[in-house]
Amino acid sequence: MPVGTRATVKAIAQEDLEGLGAEIILANTYHLYLRPGHELIRELGGLHRFAAWPHPMLTDSGGFQVFSLGALNKIEEVGVTFRSHLDGSQHQLTPELAIEVQMALGADIIMAFDDCTPYPATTEQARASLERTERWAERSRAEWEGKGRGGQALFGIVQGGMYPELRREAAERQVERGLPGYAIGGVSVGEPRELSYAAVAAAVARLPRDKPRYLMGVGTPEELVAYAGMGIDMMDCVLPTRNARNGLLFTSQGAVAIKNARHARDPGPLDPDCGCRVCRRYSRAYLRHLYQSGEILASQLNTHHNLFHYLDTMRQVRHAIGLGQFGPWRAKRTYNRSTQTEWLSPFSAT
């Protein structure tokens, strides 16, 4: 899922996202609450109409901003008091308000308000964060139910830090809520990759296979494949779009820093094995020139390519799954003794 925090996936228009085959995009509660305001969006017919995106959308609850804007907020049991990064004004985001805002925005999938556990965290800290997330999930669920669900699907979030035991427990306790879907949060917050894999593996094993299992904020193309192999159904990440704007492009040969001088005279395509519009038409030399010159088109073309690469990677994963050549059973076998390359092997065989 491409990330469109402020109701826009940066540097690409909705019709181009459709062209890329993006089926669902994200937006963010905290950011849209501050600007332009959820009431304004409700007044204009909801997020889909406002952003002219007549396809599935998911809003994050603002729980991640508790983590990423840690210097600007204060966590209490009732909720989190933010100082707006825009104008310094004070706001208290509670589970109830997070749900209210998300119901006003009207995305198809909304997220419980959670406490994203930082890394590193002691087992006590992870436990406390897990318990708070549980209590906030319950309040989120109550608010959502109380407001009639609005035709929206509420997902609960599994925390637990890098402790598999806590992850298992958190997953089981979330599942007891009987929600439409479940997410795993608090991953890729600076920890070594083996720890993320172990934490996710522990959590996903306890989540029902007949409901969406969403891993939040992940990852590199290799990680997407690895997690899909573990049974993850949905992922979102800013990596393809942010890195695109910063000149790092994902290709079948690995990441390419298009801003590097070595591409200055390269007339070839970014990725000869890529079928995207950018790779079919433009040279590395030109892409580098656009980046070096600070041209807006650099962000646009780079974003287009990176999203194509990500979405295409997932298309291949789905294809492999359809052929029975890829799945949890297969991935589980390679996982314990694996490198990232081995994770890729199931579909590179197709």
Add this chain to the structure above:
RNA sequence: GGACAGGUGGGUGAGUGGUUAAUACCAACAGACUGUAAAUCUGUCGCCCCUUGGGGCUACGGAGGUUCGAAUCCUCCCCUGUCCA
């Protein structure tokens, strides 16, 4: 011809006797980026060496000079800009 102002590292531009191999910004080069405070941030950025830390050399238009010590003060020269003839 005259009067002012000025010439600093790839560029713009600080610095007016030691704490200056020289502020800052830009360019260049490299790195980072994982539920987006990000078209952002960080590092390197005279040359040569041992390479933690340092050592040597060359540098602020040119040539002299003053001084323990000069990008900074003095003299002459060259060049640039503005104005007056």
